Amino acid sequence: MAPTAMDSDVDGDMGGDVPQRHRRPPIADYGLLGDTRTAALVAADGAIDWLCVPRFDGDPVFASLVGGPQAGTFRLGPAGRATLAGRRYRPSSTILETIWDTPTGRLVLTEGMVAEITGRLLPTTLLVRRLAAQGGPVRAIVDFDPRLGRQHRPPRVQHHGPTVVCQWGPLAIAAHAAPALPLEPGRPFRITVTPDQPLTVILAVADREPLVHLDPDTAWAVLLDDQRRWQAWCKSVDGDLPHRDAVVRSLLTLRLLTYAPSGAPVAAPTTSLPEQLGGVRNWDYRFAWPRDASIGIGAFLGVGKTDEARQFMAWLLHATRLDRPRLPVLLTLHGKHPPPEQALEGWPGYAASRPVRVGNDAADQHQLDGYGWVLDAGWLLTRAGQRLYPETWRTLRGFADRVAERWRAPDGGIWELRGDPAHHVHSKLMAWLALDRALRIAAQRGAPRPQRRHWKAQRDAIAAQVADRGFNPAKASYTRVYDSDDLDAAVLVLPLLGIEPLDSPRVRGTIDAISHQLSASWPLLYRYPPGHDGLPGIEGAFLPCAFWLVQALAKTGRYAEATERFTALLALASPLGLYAEEMDPTTFHHLGNYPQALTHATLVQAALALKDTRLAT
Amino acid sequence: MDWAGWALFGLVATAILTVVMTGAQLAGRTRLDLPLILGTLVTQDPDRARAAGFVIHLAVGQAFALGYAATFALLGTATWWLGALLGLLHVAVALTVLLPLLVGIHPRMASDRAGPGSTAGLEPPGLLGLNYGTQTPTVAIVAHLAYGAALGLLLRVR
Numbered sequence: 042m043a044p045t046a047m048d049s050d051v052d053g054d055m056g057g058d059v060p061q062r063h064r065r066p067p068i069a070d071y072g073l074l075g076d077t078r079t080a081a082l083v084a085a086d087g088a089i090d091w092l093c094v095p096r097f098d099g100d101p102v103f104a105s106l107v108g109g110p111q112a113g114t115f116r117l118g119p120a121g122r123a124t125l126a127g128r129r130y131r132p133s134s135t136i137l138e139t140i141w142d143t144p145t146g147r148l149v150l151t152e153g154m155v156a157e158i159t160g161r162l163l164p165t166t167l168l169v170r171r172l173a174a175q176g177g178p179v180r181a182i183v184d185f186d187p188r189l190g191r192q193h194r195p196p197r198v199q200h201h202g203p204t205v206v207c208q209w210g211p212l213a214i215a216a217h218a219a220p221a222l223p224l225e226p227g228r229p230f231r232i233t234v235t236p237d238q239p240l241t242v243i244l245a246v247a248d249r250e251p252l253v254h255l256d257p258d259t260a261w262a263v264l265l266d267d268q269r270r271w272q273a274w275c276k277s278v279d280g281d282l283p284h285r286d287a288v289v290r291s292l293l294t295l296r297l298l299t300y301a302p303s304g305a306p307v308a309a310p311t312t313s314l315p316e317q318l319g320g321v322r323n324w325d326y327r328f329a330w331p332r333d334a335s336i337g338i339g340a341f342l343g344v345g346k347t348d349e350a351r352q353f354m355a356w357l358l359h360a361t362r363l364d365r366p367r368l369p370v371l372l373t374l375h376g377k378h379p380p381p382e383q384a385l386e387g388w389p390g391y392a393a394s395r396p397v398r399v400g401n402d403a404a405d406q407h408q409l410d411g412y413g414w415v416l417d418a419g420w421l422l423t424r425a426g427q428r429l430y431p432e433t434w435r436t437l438r439g440f441a442d443r444v445a446e447r448w449r450a451p452d453g454g455i456w457e458l459r460g461d462p463a464h465h466v467h468s469k470l471m472a473w474l475a476l477d478r479a480l481r482i483a484a485q486r487g488a489p490r491p492q493r494r495h496w497k498a499q500r501d502a503i504a505a506q507v508a509d510r511g512f513n514p515a516k517a518s519y520t521r522v523y524d525s526d527d528l529d530a531a532v533l534v535l536p537l538l539g540i541e542p543l544d545s546p547r548v549r550g551t552i553d554a555i556s557h558q559l560s561a562s563w564p565l566l567y568r569y570p571p572g573h574d575g576l577p578g579i580e581g582a583f584l585p586c587a588f589w590l591v592q593a594l595a596k597t598g599r600y601a602e603a604t605e606r607f608t609a610l611l612a613l614a615s616p617l618g619l620y621a622e623e624m625d626p627t628t629f630h631h632l633g634n635y636p637q638a639l640t641h642a643t644l645v646q647a648a649l650a651l652k653d654t655r656l657a658t
Numbered sequence: 659m660d661w662a663g664w665a666l667f668g669l670v671a672t673a674i675l676t677v678v679m680t681g682a683q684l685a686g687r688t689r690l691d692l693p694l695i696l697g698t699l700v701t702q703d704p705d706r707a708r709a710a711g712f713v714i715h716l717a718v719g720q721a722f723a724l725g726y727a728a729t730f731a732l733l734g735t736a737t738w739w740l741g742a743l744l745g746l747l748h749v750a751v752a753l754t755v756l757l758p759l760l761v762g763i764h765p766r767m768a769s770d771r772a773g774p775g776s777t778a779g780l781e782p783p784g785l786l787g788l789n790y791g792t793q794t795p796t797v798a799i800v801a802h803l804a805y806g807a808a809l810g811l812l813l814r815v816r
Binding site: 355 | 689703773775
């Protein structure tokens with residue numbers, strides 16, 4: 042590329058002169074960029090502090106989010122004093138805009154990852170970032186510092202014309218800028234961006250395949266094509282949904298967190314963002330939970346996205362094949378058993394929250410509730426007129442048989458606590474749900490009479506036992522475990538099941554008891570009494586439970602309360618409409634892995650419940 | 659060449675291969691399901707696909723057996739270990755070339771480059787079929803060794 046006016050403004054190696062980042066960005070400051078194969082988190086100062094390649098669960102190349110400054114970052118942003126003037130996703134798209142005001146003019150960073158590459162010669166991972174100045178020239182900083190994996194390995198660097206290629210064995214990343222820049226990994230520099238000439242920088246990733254080189258302007262056009270596709274996808278989402286924009290943002294987030302090659306729903310793109318700042322509750326969520334897929338089926342079906350719902354069911358069937366009739370708690374993106382949990386030596390963690398973990402040991406737990414979610418998803422598809430293939434129904438019947446056989450045993454429970462198994466009331470309720478939904482599907486699809494009789498007998502036995510030992514009359518509520526005083530916000534799914542009439546005093550009592558006694562600070566809820574989990578410290582309020590409460594209130598006809606809570610929860614979203622798993626009830630800072638698919642799925646479910654209740658009244 | 663032997667024992671060897679693969683699948687060793695993968699070339703219903711895929715699989719197995727028979731005729735000898743050696747070559751090609759290439763032509767198989775518009779139901783097999791379970795290469799090798807050994811044992815050189 043010929044030298045440009047901008048080239049003459051490059052300051053060269055300014056490593057010592059470049060302002061350092063003194064502030065740790067709050068979790069909610071991060072925006073999500075994604076392509077349905079992997080995802081990046083970008084802070085409000087323009088720094089990409091998290092990106093794993095080539096997949097969500099691959100090694101990170103930018104990991105300063107939890108690995109400290111030596112773990113790599115990729116920053117494009119204002120070089121000097123600047124004020125954040127605005128940040129938003131372009132409507133109904135995954136393209137992110139960040140706007141800063143500086144003394145000399147306005148700087149706009151527009152960026153995204155290209156999701157749809159099928160049938161075209163494009164890199165599997167393509168990140169496109171464009172800096173544009175408005176009102177005058179603006180000094181900007183470019184800090185491209187990729188480091189791979191646990192050891193933060195610097196790359197072997199080669200320059201091919203305007204492209205810098207970073208290699209680590211079979212993995213390569215090519216960075217290319219227009220106008221051309223002297224990109225050198227680990228050596229930040231300043232440039233001047235002028236209003237007449239935006240700066241476009243692209244990153245192409247190749248793993249065990251040749252790099253595909255692309256002109257930055259072509260990449261920009263491809264990104265805009267992608268934007269049009271996302272906008273078309275969003276157009277068909279029901280216009281009558283309450284707070285449709287928030288629901289659409291959640292649906293887009295769920296789509297970005299679905300690993301397209303296998304259809305696996307990734308719980309979150311990050312590992313070890315802490316549930317308590319400085320604490321030990323740091324887990325790797327770059328795996329797929331069958332429970333999340335099942336909840337996602339309900340969410341996508343509810344907004345008319347049948348293909349997405351069916352894809353989740355297809356993934357469930359395929360991924361669980363090696364374990365049937367046992368339903369694994371979580372799986373890798375390709376349906377394997379997750380690697381054992383390990384702490385990363387020397388990683389400082391987000392806000393000194395150590396250890397930083399990879400792998401997840403919850404995979405070996407027995408959790409009864411997962412079967413309920415999956416059978417319920419099967420029923421939702423059936424009720425929606427979607428034909429279950431014979432193989433699908435055989436598999437679901439196998440799961441129902443497993444529940445009928447195992448429900449009397451204690452289990453690990455939905456919250457995956459590392460203590461001894463217990464008789465969790467929520468798990469028993471979900472076991473009831475599994476058998477009830479199996480019976481409902483059987484009424485349409487057919488099943489051997491003895492099998493149905495057995496399911497019905499076991500379902501009724503669960504109902505009797507839960508009513509006897511899972512309900513605490515003194516608390517007027519269902520409890521966390523049998524014969525206990527502790528409450529559990531997971532039990533808020535009670536009105537969705539059908540085990541009790543919606544106007545039952547037990548249902549109302551449970552909703553009221555949980556909303557009062559597990560209240561963190563309005564409208565937030567703890568998932569169980571804080572500190573009752575055997576780990577040091579106290580975690581934040583659990584956001585999906587707050588949305589489950591909205592859903593429970595709406596389902597039981599308490600529309601005004603539900604709407605009030607829902608609106609308040611929407612106000613607690615990150616500036617970009619994203620949610621982590623938890624929230625500090627004092628500071629309202631987001632906590633835990635981010636963004637979290639379960640939180641966004643429950644947001645959609647809550648909106649759907651509000652819509653149903655509004656229509657019914 | 660042993661044409662009569664090829665006609666009969668090609669089917670026998672393919673049936674043996676299928677039994678090994680299906681047995682491994684039922685034992686939870688692999689999610690590789692060749693009848694399903696081949697059958698979903700023509701239908702998306704898994705049960706119908708398996709039936710269609712089994713027929714396709716028999717035809718493909720028969721075609722490969724022709725190569726084995728021709729090789730035995732060319733070398734002037736047919737033994738179980740020579741057949742097993744050919745089976746090893748066969749599985750190497752299948753895992754490193756045929757299975758990955760399937761992604762490019764299979765209408766219902768996603769690729770590692772699949773995006774949000776993908777409606778493909780089958781996940782890509784990945785390198786050596788490892789996406790279908792870590793023991794997939796081992797299962798495939800054992801099945802093809804059995805296939806080749808059966809042909810080496812049963813075919814004659816005329």
